[in-house]
Amino acid sequence: xxxxxxxxxxxxxxxxxxxxxxxxxxxxxxxxxxxxxxxxxxxxxxxxxxxxxxxxxxxxxxxxxxxxxxxxxxxxxxxxxxxxxxxxxxxxxxxxxxxxxxxxxxxxxxxxxxxxxxxxxxxxxxxxxx
Amino acid sequence: xxxxxxxxxxxxxxxxxxxxxxxxxxxxxxxxxxxxxxxxxxxxxxxxxxxxxxxxxxxxxxxxxxxxxxxxxxxxxxxxxxxxxxxxxxxxxxxxxxxxxxxxxxxxxxxxxxxxxxx
Numbered sequence: 001x002x003x004x005x006x007x008x009x010x011x012x013x014x015x016x017x018x019x020x021x022x023x024x025x026x027x028x029x030x031x032x033x034x035x036x037x038x039x040x041x042x043x044x045x046x047x048x049x050x051x052x053x054x055x056x057x058x059x060x061x062x063x064x065x066x067x068x069x070x071x072x073x074x075x076x077x078x079x080x081x082x083x084x085x086x087x088x089x090x091x092x093x094x095x096x097x098x099x100x101x102x103x104x105x106x107x108x109x110x111x112x113x114x115x116x117x118x119x120x121x122x123x124x125x126x127x128x129x130x
Numbered sequence: 131x132x133x134x135x136x137x138x139x140x141x142x143x144x145x146x147x148x149x150x151x152x153x154x155x156x157x158x159x160x161x162x163x164x165x166x167x168x169x170x171x172x173x174x175x176x177x178x179x180x181x182x183x184x185x186x187x188x189x190x191x192x193x194x195x196x197x198x199x200x201x202x203x204x205x206x207x208x209x210x211x212x213x214x215x216x217x218x219x220x221x222x223x224x225x226x227x228x229x230x231x232x233x234x235x236x237x238x239x240x241x242x243x244x245x246x247x248x249x
Contacts (some may be wrong), residue, residue: 006247008147041150041249081150112157119245120132120163127248129147 001032004122006115007043008129011060012053017046020128021063028071036118037068037075039107041129044082047075049104061104068106079109133164135243139171142191143183148176151249152194159201167198168231168239170209174216177208177223192224205229209236 005024009016024034039046051061068075082103083092089109093101103109119125136158138151151167158165169176181192198206210230213220220230231239240246 008249040154041147080153112154113161115154115247116134116158116161116163119134119247122245125134125245125247127246129249130145 001027002035002121002123003027003032004036004038004115004118004125005034006038006040006125006127006129007046008041008127010042010045011051013042013045014130016128016130017043017060017064018058020126021060021067023126023128024067024073028067034071034073035122036114037073038115038118039075039077040081040112040115041078042085043128044077044085044087047077047082047104047107048087048102050102065104065106075107076110076114077103077107078115079111082109131164132244133166133242134158134245134247135166135168135240136247136249137168137170137240138173138176138249139169140249141172141175142178142181143188144172147249148173148191149189149194151247152191152198154247154249155203156194156197156201159198159203162202165203166205166207166239166243167203168207168209168236170212170236172212172216174208174212174218177206177213177225177228178218179222179224181224195225199225199227203227207231207236207239209233 089103140147
């Protein structure tokens with residue numbers, strides 16, 4: 001089965017991101033494929049590389065980047081949702097004259113068209129939200 | 131082409147999900163995809179007429195809803211029991227393209243679509 005996952009929840013804000021991660025790990029372990037991870041709404045906060053959770057807490061953003069690297073997943077962050085929340089890659093930081101960028105390199109900023117295209121080619125689209 | 135049903139369950143101004151759901155629907159329509167919108171639970175509040183968002187702070191969800199028709203979405207589905215539970219009158223709504231559905235009709239609508247996007 002070819003899945004696309006839509007993640008609408010910020011890490012630690014609600015259980016959406018953790019549930020999506022657990023689903024992705026289980027699906028891949030079971031031999032399914034993930035066509036795309038699409039981070040939208042507050043889900044874009046999963047893609048900042050500046051999250052620094054306490055050492056005795058589960059490092060959710062690190063788990064995402066590790067999973068994406070390990071399985072070479074396509075991880076797209078909605079650019080409109082990200083820009084208004086201050087999640088920027090170097091190109092956008094320069095464009096909007098911001099002093100820094102914070103998008104982890106495993107993720108890519110792109111448009112809602114990536115979600116639409118992914119739904120056209122995936123067997124299932126699963127939304128993880130509040 | 132696969133059909134998508136977007137289910138929007140949040141009130142218009144409590145958080146950004148209502149607006150970002152509408153943006154996803156508009157994007158799909160702009161890409162000429164087969165997409166429908168169903169408002170249920172607190173999502174039916176998006177239909178309330180006389181919305182007065184704070185100028186310059188909140189964008190009007192009602193205005194986005196009324197833009198759907200221009201993008202070829204001629205019907206907005208809404209869950210009638212959700213409106214009834216909340217005392218929302220079918221006369222006090224901001225668009226005239228609403229089709230009210232019963233529980234059974236919602237079940238049918240969901241089964242008629244390939245994908246669900248749930249906000």
